Amino acid sequence: MKISKMTSRVLLGAALVGAAATVAGAEETLRSLAEERGRYIGAILNSEWFGGGWGGALEPEFEEIHKAQFNAVVAENEMKFDATEPNQNTFSYDKGDKMVTYAQENKMRVRGHALAWHSQVPAWVDNIRSKSDLLNVLKNHIDNVVTHYKGQVAEWDVVNEAINDDNDHGWRSTGSVWFKNIGAEFLDSAFVWAHAADPDAELCYNDYAIEWGIGEGSKAGFLLKQVDHWIENNIPITCVGTQTHIEISHESTPANVRTLAQELAKRNIVLNITELDIGFPQGSASSLGASDYEKQGHLYRQFMDVFLEEPNMGEFMIWGVTDAHSWLDGSQGKTQGLIYDKQYNKKPAYDSLVASLKAHPASEVKSPYGTVTPADTSASDTAAVDTAAHDTTTTSFIASKGETLGMTLSGRTLSVIGANSAKVEVFNLQGRPVFSEIVTKGSVELSKLTNGMYVVRIMDGSRAMQRRVVIK
Secondary structure (H helix, E strand, O other): OOHHHHHHHHHHHHOOOOOOOOOOOOOOOHHHHHHHOOOEEEEEEOHHHHOOHHHOOOOHHHHHHHHHHOOEEEEOOOOOHHHHOOEOOEOOOHHHHHHHHHHHHOOOEEEEEEEEEOOOOOHHHHOOOOHHHHHHHHHHHHHHHHHHOOOOOOEEEEEEOOEOOOOOOOEOOOOOHHHHHOOOHHHHHHHHHHHHHOOOOEEEEEEOOOOOOOOOOOHHHHHHHHHHHHHHOOOOOOEEEEOOEEEOOOOOHHHHHHHHHHHHHOOOOEEEEEEEEEEEEOOOHHHOOHHHHHHHHHHHHHHHHHHHHOOOOOEEEEOOOEOOOOOHHHHHOEEOOOOEOOOOOEOHHHHHHHHHHHHOOHHHOOOOOOOOOOOOOOHHHHOOOOOOOOOOOOOOOOOOOOOOOEEEEEOOEEEEEOOOOEEEEEEOOOOOEEEEEEEOOOEEEOOOOOOEEEEEEEEEOOEEEEEEEEEO
């Protein structure tokens, strides 16, 4: 996609209506719900996972769930520099091609990750010191890889994790062969070369810790200034990826992601969640209880709410499927961060994502990508997905028209405005009902609910409204 088309693409998304429909009798999935809303939800995949990873064939549930639940995919390692060009000017595409074929067969959008990154660079690149030689190496790599996947990869992380972690943020110099020997010029050049190789591909800058706010001295604040620089200089950037690897205690991050999305929308730039996981402290798995996993679900729900409510967000990518196969324990000092447990049971995090999707009617969700083509649905796609003990049924809420219907919450007293008699229902963030009562005197007490966040629905005849509330 040429950058000049970004504004028209966003406006096109505003007119989107759900185009996908599930086959009669088929189970609703994250995928089917996202497709109805013109959005992509995905998870990582490596070619070894088709049979040979971790010392033996991966459990068949993994691939079956991946096909059923997701309509977007990104390779964890298959398209990085060391995988695609292990020796100078000798390219290896077998593993990446295998994943792309899988995506095409299952009608999945493909993210390319990543063209220019300081890590996972083969040793032969580190041995090059000349600026001109290194620029030629990077250009040749981008030309070859992007051209090979032209028309097959919808979106590239052109530059990955190039901002340093110092308090005074700037471009990463330590450990980056690109910045050390080229300087900041390598970023601008990488976007220009990627665009030349595939003018229709979305081109992203991707990084972690940009979900911490946009205030003075923040990583995201620095990035926004660089986005302005790229726009002013006609550098063809079209999207930003927030990795969003967080811990369960990071409760402010959904609101921060919303703020970042809104700032990027002013610049006609898409924001995608590209590597989400929400982990607990390492070593805590044996002590985690139902309330801990409910809290994890609450955070997943809030990210999905933001994702569906901001019209310049189109992809929601989770960095894994099951806790049985996750990088968190080995690399991040965290654990149990995904939406399926080690036995492939759905966690409250899964239920929360479903509840959020259902609470946002397809007709009200805007998308920067236009219509999403649904995959063919069959019983074999969902046969391995556990449906027991997961009541995620919830009704899409429609704002009332005509006479105002409203609510106020004072302490634990919920007052209904504009109705003499109404039904009040309260759901947790997994979409499960926790309270229901007919209000005849204008208010109702919610004293029996535990502290936390809930969704309140009020119904009065044909009128209905919903609101998310916090009960303390």
